[in-house]
Amino acid sequence: MGQPRYIAVDIGASKTRIALCDGSRILDKVVFSTPRTGDSRTIAEAIVSKTIEKWREELGSIEAVGVASIGPLDLERGRVVKTPNLPFEEIELLEPLSRMLGVKVYVVNDAVAGAWGEKHFGAGRHVRNLLYVTLSTGVGGGVVVDNHLLLGKQGNAHEIGHIVVDYDSDLRCGCGGYGHWEAYAGGGNLPRVALWLLEKNPGLYRGSVLAERLRSGIQVTSVDVFSLYRAGDPLAADVVGHYIRATAAGLASAINVYDPELVIIGGGVFLNNADILLKPVKRRVLKEIVTRPPIIQPTSLGDDVGLYGALAIAVEPPPELLEAQGRSFHQG
Ligand SMILES: [Zn+2]
Numbered sequence: 333m334g335q336p337r338y339i340a341v342d343i344g345a346s347k348t349r350i351a352l353c354d355g356s357r358i359l360d361k362v363v364f365s366t367p368r369t370g371d372s373r374t375i376a377e378a379i380v381s382k383t384i385e386k387w388r389e390e391l392g393s394i395e396a397v398g399v400a401s402i403g404p405l406d407l408e409r410g411r412v413v414k415t416p417n418l419p420f421e422e423i424e425l426l427e428p429l430s431r432m433l434g435v436k437v438y439v440v441n442d443a444v445a446g447a448w449g450e451k452h453f454g455a456g457r458h459v460r461n462l463l464y465v466t467l468s469t470g471v472g473g474g475v476v477v478d479n480h481l482l483l484g485k486q487g488n489a490h491e492i493g494h495i496v497v498d499y500d501s502d503l504r505c506g507c508g509g510y511g512h513w514e515a516y517a518g519g520g521n522l523p524r525v526a527l528w529l530l531e532k533n534p535g536l537y538r539g540s541v542l543a544e545r546l547r548s549g550i551q552v553t554s555v556d557v558f559s560l561y562r563a564g565d566p567l568a569a570d571v572v573g574h575y576i577r578a579t580a581a582g583l584a585s586a587i588n589v590y591d592p593e594l595v596i597i598g599g600g601v602f603l604n605n606a607d608i609l610l611k612p613v614k615r616r617v618l619k620e621i622v623t624r625p626p627i628i629q630p631t632s633l634g635d636d637v638g639l640y641g642a643l644a645i646a647v648e649p650p651p652e653l654l655e656a657q658g659r660s661f662h663q664g
């Protein structure tokens with residue numbers, strides 16, 4: 333019998349990462365584009381075939397598999413339902429993975445996993461209360477209160493991206509609501525925020541390259557918005573201004589609700605622009621909270637935060653998850 337091994341899986345809208353781990357470290361990993369065609373089992377099948385191809389010799393030592401996935405989740409059945417970010421009605425994970433790999437599998441929302449990963453392997457090891465926020469294509473959160481990972485009735489607790497940060501706003505969120513944090517600060521929404529500002533004040537952005545691109549119908553991304561901001565573009569500056577104010581409002585609301593000692597921020601859009609965003613966000617948060625201020629810092633786990641979260645879930649599944657998914661073991 334070799335050392336116990338774990339498989340950690342992080343399913344994102346664009347990339348899926350799989351890692352072979354021991355109880356506390358990533359030993360080896362593989363990254364591939366998340367399939368966008370096929371059926372509800374295609375993603376699970378891709379995960380299994382990559383795992384077998386890469387780590388055939390280790391298969392007998394695998395204790396459990398942890399999956400951190402884009403949501404929303406149906407926790408009990410361990411599947412993703414009607415995600416806005418991938419073209420599948422359903423993504424079956426728990427059942428096909430546990431059947432094909434013959435081990436226990438646990439599936440949680442990626443931001444929830446991030447919180448558990450920070451608690452076990454990141455900056456959260458020494459605190460009892462932490463909030464993990466991911467600021468990426470979308471905005472998500474995971475919370476540990478009194479050492480207890482919050483899951484909710486279907487594993488979708490703390491969908492904090494849909495906190496209303498402006499109740500009077502006419503900026504529509506991808507979910508259909510108005511004035512949500514994610515509408516202003518989801519990386520995928522930044523071009524829409526720019527367009528929304530431009531339509532409101534057509535005369536205001538003379539000389540803006542971003543405005544010019546939008547008017548000509550050229551596609552822009554969040555990366556373009558931030559690089560134009562750095563180049564002094566006035567429309568990009570207003571988009572980033574909204575990003576900062578919405579993020580501060582959302583974070584302050586979550587801090588007031590959960591009273592964390594530590595707030596950890598991850599996600600590519602934030603991490604790539606932390607030099608611009610962190611200070612003004614922190615300054616504004618401090619004005620809006622009533623609790624003793626928490627430490628607010630970027631994740632130290634980088635791109636691997638989802639994998640560490642999945643690993644933490646596999647090594648130490650919280651009791652509620654065991655209850656919901658503990659019957660998942662199918663002898664292969
Ligand atoms: Zn929303």
